[in-house]
Amino acid sequence: MPADPTPHGATASGAGSTGAAPGDGGAPRRLAQMALRDLPWEVGVAKPDPAVVVDGVTRTFGGLTAVSVDHLEIQRGGITGLIGPNGAGKTTLFNLLTGFDQPDTGTWSFNGQSLGKLAPHQVARLGVVRTFQLTKALSRLTVLQNMLLGAQGQRGESFLRALVPGTWRAQEKANTEKAMELLRRFKLDAKKDDFAGTLSGGQRKLLEMARALMSDPKVVMLDEPMAGVNPALTQSLLGHVKDLREQGMTVIFVEHDMDVVRDISDWVVVMAAGRIIAEGPPESISQNQAVVDAYLGAHHDAPLTVEEEDQVLAQAEKAIAREEQTDGDVLSTDAGPERTER
Ligand SMILES: Nc1ncnc2c1ncn2[C@@H]1O[C@H](COP(=O)(O)OP(=O)(O)OP(=O)(O)O)[C@@H](O)[C@H]1O
Secondary structure: OOOOOOOOOOOOOOOOOOOOOOOOOOHHHHHHHHHHHOOOOOOOOOOOOEEEEEEEEEEEEOOEEEEEEEEEEEEOOOEEEEEOOOOOOHHHHHHHHOOOOOOOEEEEEEOOEEOOOOOHHHHHHHOEEEOOOOOOOOOOOEHHHHHHHOOOOOHHHHHHHHOOHHHHHHHHHHHHHHHHHHHHHOOOHHHOOOEHHHOOHHHHHHHHHHHHHHHOOOEEEEEOOOOOOOHHHHHHHHHHHHHHHHOOOEEEEEOOOHHHHHHHOOEEEEEEOOEEEEEEOHHHHOOOHHHHHHHHHHOOOOOOOHHHHHHHHHHHHHHHHHHHHOOOOOOOOOOOOOOOOO
């Protein structure tokens, strides 16, 4: 193992990356986990070095409170998994933090700078970008054109540059080179002239992630990056997410698959009915009764975790054993409130 004494220095994986699934992470992963290791597993807990801070953010749709977050801090340089049953408010929270939607109340900031009332491109320019659950790759543009759309400072700036042709061409060339470097990293370079609409679902997810990186973000929010992706590409996508942390980015991702969450998260935040109901390292989450209750009560369509299944089975076995022991006396309640009999 090579010693790596420079935690935030240039990463080895950068320019030379060939697209092979990167490793499990070196110094950045260890640093992120060490920074979070001794924190209490409490909702709203202060992080040692928060990149994003959310305070009192609420969003209602008619009578429905989709998001109601009192306080949330996201540790810089770590991978934070955002989980919760369907309709918990995860996507709405992403929309709010990145300027795609505006809340009823609340403030939120990146590096101490308020992001309230900013449009998505302004938020992106400050370094906070997101991808979408349903990929937004524009199908009638080529892969390369999609990438160039992700370059920083598209609109007004490009108009000004157009008045100074030399500058414009230089910028265009630099953007194209950067796009090609990213496409090589994501193994999409051979498809640069294909229409995005011809890509598979997994390749579009890769394109979406690559495009997000065109603006050199500091914080990347990924909404279900693995959903609908075949197993071969899942590994590659997972590697790329870990790679973002290796390059010093802060990652927040929404995911339903608990194996994925356990594999790559340094910290997990759980939402239910708009609120944050638990926070902690991945291993803390499946032991948390509020989380289990939220999932069981939500009739969600995501699979239960192994721990959740074990818990349900254990409760059922206990109830059956009790019934057998008492020989039909099913009125006994000493093992807790859960009753499986009807
Ligand atoms: N534009 C909207 N208009 C009305 N209701 C909305 C709107 N957007 C979201 N909601 C509602 O807000 C709640 C939270 O939705 P959201 O999509 O944020 O949940 P989620 O946790 O991302 O769910 P999933 O895991 O299914 O994607 C849901 O009840 C949803 O129906």
